[in-house]
Amino acid sequence: MTRVYMDNAATTKTDPQVLEAMQPYFEKIYGNPSSFHSYGREARNAITEARDLVAELIGADKDREVIFTSGGTEADNFAIKGVADALSDKGKHIITSSIEHHAVLHTCEYLEEKGFEVTYLPVDEEGMVDPADIKDAIREDTILITIMLANNEMGTIQPISEIGEIAKEAEITFHTDAVQAVGNIQVDVNQLNVDLLSLSGHKFYGPKGVGALYIRQGTKINKFLHGGAQERNRRATTENVPAIVGMGKAAELALEELEEKEEQVTKLRDELIAGIEERIDYVKLNGHRTKRLPNNVNFSIKYIEGESILMKLDLEGIAASSGSACTSGSLDPSHVLLAMGLSHGVAHGSLRLSLAKYNTKEDVEKVLEVLPKVVADLRAMSPIYNQEIKS
Numbered sequence: 027m028t029r030v031y032m033d034n035a036a037t038t039k040t041d042p043q044v045l046e047a048m049q050p051y052f053e054k055i056y057g058n059p060s061s062f063h064s065y066g067r068e069a070r071n072a073i074t075e076a077r078d079l080v081a082e083l084i085g086a087d088k089d090r091e092v093i094f095t096s097g098g099t100e101a102d103n104f105a106i107k108g109v110a111d112a113l114s115d116k117g118k119h120i121i122t123s124s125i126e127h128h129a130v131l132h133t134c135e136y137l138e139e140k141g142f143e144v145t146y147l148p149v150d151e152e153g154m155v156d157p158a159d160i161k162d163a164i165r166e167d168t169i170l171i172t173i174m175l176a177n178n179e180m181g182t183i184q185p186i187s188e189i190g191e192i193a194k195e196a197e198i199t200f201h202t203d204a205v206q207a208v209g210n211i212q213v214d215v216n217q218l219n220v221d222l223l224s225l226s227g228h229k230f231y232g233p234k235g236v237g238a239l240y241i242r243q244g245t246k247i248n249k250f251l252h253g254g255a256q257e258r259n260r261r262a263t264t265e266n267v268p269a270i271v272g273m274g275k276a277a278e279l280a281l282e283e284l285e286e287k288e289e290q291v292t293k294l295r296d297e298l299i300a301g302i303e304e305r306i307d308y309v310k311l312n313g314h315r316t317k318r319l320p321n322n323v324n325f326s327i328k329y330i331e332g333e334s335i336l337m338k339l340d341l342e343g344i345a346a347s348s349g350s351a352c353t354s355g356s357l358d359p360s361h362v363l364l365a366m367g368l369s370h371g372v373a374h375g376s377l378r379l380s381l382a383k384y385n386t387k388e389d390v391e392k393v394l395e396v397l398p399k400v401v402a403d404l405r406a407m408s409p410i411y412n413q414e415i416k417s
């Protein structure tokens with residue numbers, strides 16, 4: 027059976043060129059980057075090179091503004107707790123949205139327990155935050171605005187540049203979680219008007235367990251891990267050199283390939299969307315139709331449980347998801363879809379197909395052949411469907 031992987035928003039296959047770039051840093055160049063000898067120096071140089079490549083991908087200042095972390099979650103925690111810590115004398119109010127990843131939402135909830143106040147802005151039915159709402163929510167004591175660039179579940183791309191203008195004018199630190207965006211669309215920290223930006227290696231063909239936080243020069247933020255003086259004294263612990271090198275290589279490839287792959291993946295996405303809408307009744311595309319990630323397809327399929335579609339698709343060799351990897355592990359329907367106004371029942375019947383540069387036209391054809399059958403089979407067993415539609 028040919029297998030189709032369409033869960034690339036959860037994680038991507040590591041590019042073979044990335045793997046190849048990492049290999050020597052396990053076998054030959056294994057020194058500690060803080061060591062004085064040549065082994066250490068070589069490792070240090072590799073980190074510098076990787077940092078430059080990541081900086082280049084997001085338009086940051088080379089060498090100074092990129093801090094490597096253990097992933098997107100740590101970058102989000104670092105940004106939010108670091109700013110809250112540094113600016114708590116100035117104020118204790120944070121603005122975010124109700125559709126953020128749990129790495130942001132749970133961090134905000136933690137800070138609420140510590141005495142901070144958080145405004146969770148609503149989104150419209152396409153999952154869009156209204157910049158006017160941000161303006162209205164700003165208070166005298168607001169110290170941080172954190173809004174994601176692109177949503178992991180339904181792919182809507184937020185007006186970050188515009189929100190950044192508002193933040194800049196009000197002199198409030200602005201963070202964006204760009205974990206899903208980097209490598210899929212062009213991301214430039216200056217064009218976006220952000221002070222802080224999170225990214226993660228494994229979402230764009232790099233290894234897992236490595237990410238980065240962009241910190242604009244002059245941004246007030248406290249260090250995240252206490253200990254040694256690594257990462258400009260902002261994040262202690264011996265650097266994960268092979269992973270950092272891998273992320274650097276992934277960034278280099280992303281920059282080279284972005285335009286071509288974006289076009290290729292968008293085409294497949296649009297074929298999937300059109301094909302599903304044509305072949306299956308009672309479906310609703312979640313998220314914005316055009317302002318969406320090139321690799322994201324998310325449908326609510328009425329009268330069906332998300333989990334049962336996933337199981338059936340898996341048996342047919344198709345790997346998909348019903349929301350974010352974290353959400354699908356729980357029995358709660360997606361907080362993102364609920365925030366967009368979907369009912370519990372409809373939110374439960376959601377299916378996310380997320381593409382990568384490795385997906386082909388044949389993959390799309392297979393999904394379009396299998397999915398309608400799976401849906402028909404499940405609906406045939408659904409009492410509500412039989413009652414409402416068939417009668």
Ligand SMILES: Cc1ncc(COP(=O)(O)O)c(C=O)c1O
Nearest residue numbers: 097098099127129178205206226
């Ligand atoms: C929007 C968003 N933020 C943060 C994360 C967490 O990234 P990581 O898995 O690297 O910790 C993810 C991963 O699913 C994500 O999609």
Ligand code: FES
Nearest residue numbers: 331332333357374
């Ligand atoms: S339990 Fe059905 S989609 Fe979550």
